[in-house]
Structure formats: C-alpha cells, structure tokens
Amino acid sequence: MNGLVVEGLRAGYGAVNVLHDVSITVGEGEFVALLGMNGNGKSTLLNAIMGFVKPSAGSIRLFWDGQSVPLAGQAPHRIVDLGIGYVPEGRRLVPNLTVEENLKLAARGRAKNDFAENLDFCFETFQILKERRRQLAGTMSGGQQQQLAIARALMTSPRIMVIDEPSVGLAPIVVDQMIATIKELQTKRRMTILMAEQSFFQAVEVASRAYVLAHGSIVHAIEHGLDAEAMETIRNAMMGVE
Amino acid sequence: MVFLDLALNALASGIALGCIYALVALGLAITFGLLHIPNVAHPALVIAGAYAVVLANMRGIDPILAALVLTLPFYAVGLAFYEFYARAFERRGRGNTLQSLTLFFGVSLIVEIALVVAFGTDLRSVSVPYVGRSFELGLIVLPYRFLVPALLAPAVILGLWLYMTRTHSGLAMRAVAHDERALSISGHDPVAIKRHAFGLATALAVLAGAALVIVGPVDPFAGRVHLGRVFAVVVLAGLGSIPGTLAAAIIIGVAEAFVTAFLSPSWAPGVAFAILLGTLALRPNGIFGTAR
Ligand SMILES: Nc1ncnc2c1ncn2[C@@H]1O[C@H](COP(=O)(O)OP(=O)(O)OP(=O)(O)O)[C@@H](O)[C@H]1O
Ligand SMILES: [Mg+2]
Numbered sequence: 001m002n003g004l005v006v007e008g009l010r011a012g013y014g015a016v017n018v019l020h021d022v023s024i025t026v027g028e029g030e031f032v033a034l035l036g037m038n039g040n041g042k043s044t045l046l047n048a049i050m051g052f053v054k055p056s057a058g059s060i061r062l063f064w065d066g067q068s069v070p071l072a073g074q075a076p077h078r079i080v081d082l083g084i085g086y087v088p089e090g091r092r093l094v095p096n097l098t099v100e101e102n103l104k105l106a107a108r109g110r111a112k113n114d115f116a117e118n119l120d121f122c123f124e125t126f127q128i129l130k131e132r133r134r135q136l137a138g139t140m141s142g143g144q145q146q147q148l149a150i151a152r153a154l155m156t157s158p159r160i161m162v163i164d165e166p167s168v169g170l171a172p173i174v175v176d177q178m179i180a181t182i183k184e185l186q187t188k189r190r191m192t193i194l195m196a197e198q199s200f201f202q203a204v205e206v207a208s209r210a211y212v213l214a215h216g217s218i219v220h221a222i223e224h225g226l227d228a229e230a231m232e233t234i235r236n237a238m239m240g241v242e
Numbered sequence: 243m244v245f246l247d248l249a250l251n252a253l254a255s256g257i258a259l260g261c262i263y264a265l266v267a268l269g270l271a272i273t274f275g276l277l278h279i280p281n282v283a284h285p286a287l288v289i290a291g292a293y294a295v296v297l298a299n300m301r302g303i304d305p306i307l308a309a310l311v312l313t314l315p316f317y318a319v320g321l322a323f324y325e326f327y328a329r330a331f332e333r334r335g336r337g338n339t340l341q342s343l344t345l346f347f348g349v350s351l352i353v354e355i356a357l358v359v360a361f362g363t364d365l366r367s368v369s370v371p372y373v374g375r376s377f378e379l380g381l382i383v384l385p386y387r388f389l390v391p392a393l394l395a396p397a398v399i400l401g402l403w404l405y406m407t408r409t410h411s412g413l414a415m416r417a418v419a420h421d422e423r424a425l426s427i428s429g430h431d432p433v434a435i436k437r438h439a440f441g442l443a444t445a446l447a448v449l450a451g452a453a454l455v456i457v458g459p460v461d462p463f464a465g466r467v468h469l470g471r472v473f474a475v476v477v478l479a480g481l482g483s484i485p486g487t488l489a490a491a492i493i494i495g496v497a498e499a500f501v502t503a504f505l506s507p508s509w510a511p512g513v514a515f516a517i518l519l520g521t522l523a524l525r526p527n528g529i530f531g532t533a534r
Binding site for chain 1: 410413414416417420421423424425426427428429430431432
C-alpha cells in the first residue's frame, strides 16, 4: 500500500528530546489529523518528516509504487522531491518574490514537467492568487499568504501534503474556507493529507483518522471513522483528562 | 564655454568611471548584497582576474575574449572556495561575521602577495588597438578604451538581471538571503544555490578585471582603492539590487568626476561615502532597496 510510515521515532533539539517513540501511518488518499495542544510536538514531528529535525531513533519511510524509501537522514529538498509537499508553520514564503515567482520557484525536479498544469490548478483553487500573481508575497494578507503556502506545496507535485496548523492567526471565517479547500484537495483531487491542528473541532470535521500527541507521545490513535465516542476520547486526551 | 566643456567631459568620464565601479561592485552585490557574506577579498579577486587577462594577452589573446573564457575557471574557484568557507564557518552556528571578515581579509592579502611573488610590483597593462586613441563628440573627448566598461557594464548587468528574474536558479538566489527554509520547501538545496551564487560572483571578478586593465595599468594592490567605494555602491544601490548597482555606481562616478574637475582630485575618494551617508539618511534601504 502507498503511504508514509513513521515508526518508533525519537527526535528533539540538542540535548532536549521532544518526541518519544512516535509511530503514525498515513495511507494514500487519507486525511489524517495530528492533534495536540501548544508545545506537544506537532511541528517537531512534521519537521522530522521533512528532514529539518534529525531523528535520534526510529524510521520514517515513504512506500510508493512498490518502493520503500527511507526519509530520515535525507536533506529537506530531497524529501520534497520524493513527493512530500510541505506547508510549514509560519508559511515561510519568500517575501521579496511575487506570488507567481514563489510558485515558479517550487516547480523543481519531478514537478518541472507539471508546471503549467500545476499552476492552472493552483489558480483555479485559489482565485485570489491569480488576481494577485504580480504582487509581492510579503505584502499579502495572512489568509492570502496561507493560500500561497498551500499552492506552493501543490506546485511540487506532492504525493503527500504535510500541513502545519493552517488556521494560525486567521479569522474564523477564513479558517473555515481554508479547511474546506484542504478537504476538497482530498475528496476531489484524491490527495493524501497529514495536517497538524490544535483546533479540535476544525480537524475532526474533515479528517478520516486522527492521532493525538501529548508531551511528545501518541496518546490516542483513532483508526476507524470519527464517531461521537471517538471524538469524546480525543478531546479528553487532548485536554489531558483520563 | 570652458565651464560647459569641463562639465560635459566630467559627465562623460564620470559615466565611464561609474561603469567600471559597477563591474567591480557586481560580484559584491551578489556575495554581500544577496548572500550577506562580507567578501572584502572581492577587489583583490578582480585584480587577480586582471592579471589572468594580462597573461592571456601576452599570448596575443584579446582581453575581452580572454575574460569571457576565464569566467569558467574563476567560477570553479568560486565554487571550491565557497565549499571551504561553508564547511569552515557557516555550518558551525551563527554570529561569525567577524570571523568571516577576518578570513576574507586574509584571502585578500594572500591574493595580493601571490601576485607580487608571481609578477612583481610593476604596473601591468594589456596591448590592444583601442588603447591610446581617443574619439571626439562635440566638446567631449574620451579615450576609446573607456567605451569598454561603458558597454560591458550595462550588457553584463542586463544579462545578470534577466538571469535573476527569469530562471529558477536566479529566483532561488534572490530567495536565499531571505529564508533558506523557504528554498528547501520549494525543492532547492540552499547550500548548492549559495555555492553557485558565489561561483558566479567570482566569475564576474574576471570580467571586471578585464575592464580595469583595459582602462589603465594595474599593480597587485590596485584593488585596495576600490574596496570602500565598492561597498558604498552595493549599500547605496540597496542590498541585492542588480540594476541599482549600475545606477549607484554611475551616481558615484559622475559625482567623483565633477569633484575632480571643479574642486580638487583629493576630495574625490570621499565622495562615495558622502553620497552614501546622505542617501541612507533619506532612504535607509538604499536607492532601490526594499524594506526587509
Ligand atoms: N527550535 C527549537 N529549539 C529548541 N526547542 C524547541 C524548538 N522548537 C520547538 N522546541 C520545543 O519542542 C517542544 C515541541 O514544540 P513544537 O513546536 O513541536 O510544538 P507544537 O505542538 O507544534 O506546538 P504549537 O501548536 O504551539 O505549534 C516545545 O517544548 C518547544 O519548546
Ligand atoms: Mg507547531
């Protein structure tokens, strides 16, 4: 089966360990939510998947088209080229390049041949980016920048999209649109999504499965459909209620 | 009449002078302006480029042609040097501007000493048909050799500007100073981009060297007079602005030529910094710089 498999991952910063024995899987076509309150290690896990944080133990593998590729130890740009599109915390756009230049920059390696097609798709999905394509990315509003960050990840022709808290700093109505658009990427474009989110209600509405991260460990994994009971368990786990 | 004559000639030679400054500053616009590496060795590399052109010219090769061919080995040297620099400095944490500054001062001295050992301290020049003759255009009298930088600088800057705005690696070079992680996420290797940019800057040194040695003879220490001015050009232009480099260099060149013609040549070297201070007071990011 195609997908991303993280097993027994340990990672942190210098002497401080943040993630303890974390295992998650994301199968092709799934929308997996990674839930957790501030500082519980969501971004650290995603950064480890992307190669920005080096794991001290465990494995991260991409299974695709019958191949198994280890991601741990590879440079971030290689991981992107292998098919993990990344929408990071803080968006990390290039402020002094235009919207279109930011998108063009990401059409690299495998994605080069899909440039025109990907750009059309991005402009179709995010109308505002088409209208503002000559505007400097740094002068866009927070919501527009978030759209651009997602579009940039789409430009890399990702097999799996890794999205870190897309709702941070946005007005509630903008958040709803954003989450709906991400959900459409899964339902209409059959994209595979791993999304970190601390807003529980946002995430459970769209996710097909969820993991709850607390103090750097997976304390709950909801493997089958998010029914009312599962939601109650997740919420308690997030709040630290036993 | 005499005034107009002086003024027109000052303007013409100032523009030519500005074009020379632009060529010398261009490599630094990349290393300092985009990569934020305080490459004080750049003018010394320009002089090394001038000597390489002199050597080729001794075998009868046209200096411009020689410079174009020499960009390749200079690019390679730039790549190798950046690799060394990145391993020795950049990957070991931050806050080492002073260390890098010391390194580049050292490189500068080593290049100068190597040139002294190899060629002595005598002035060296190239022999080409267009050195030594002048043309007249109304009141303006300008040596033909000044046309070389006046044509080369706009051509090189246009080429570089197209490269920076139209190609993937050009875009990546403009992005690298802002956010390396943004580049990684876009599928680029930031270290490779920086290495390439440094190689490009080093290759530009040999073009500048050719222009310098066509305009006048050089000695191993000829880079020193350019050092301060060239940093002034890059900062005045606005860090990383390529077209701005030409404009800033011409402003400084023309101002120096006017000061030389109407006040005294001894004031000329201070002009660049007077303009720089004046401009930064009004526009802290330089003429063409954007807020960052
Ligand atoms: N660069 C860093 N250096 C040292 N410690 C870090 C670094 N980044 C994060 N941490 C620590 O790692 C822990 C987990 O942080 P992380 O950013 O992964 O949490 P998070 O779940 O993404 O939180 P948030 O919802 O606030 O984004 C925190 O205790 C944090 O202080
Ligand atoms: Mg986070």
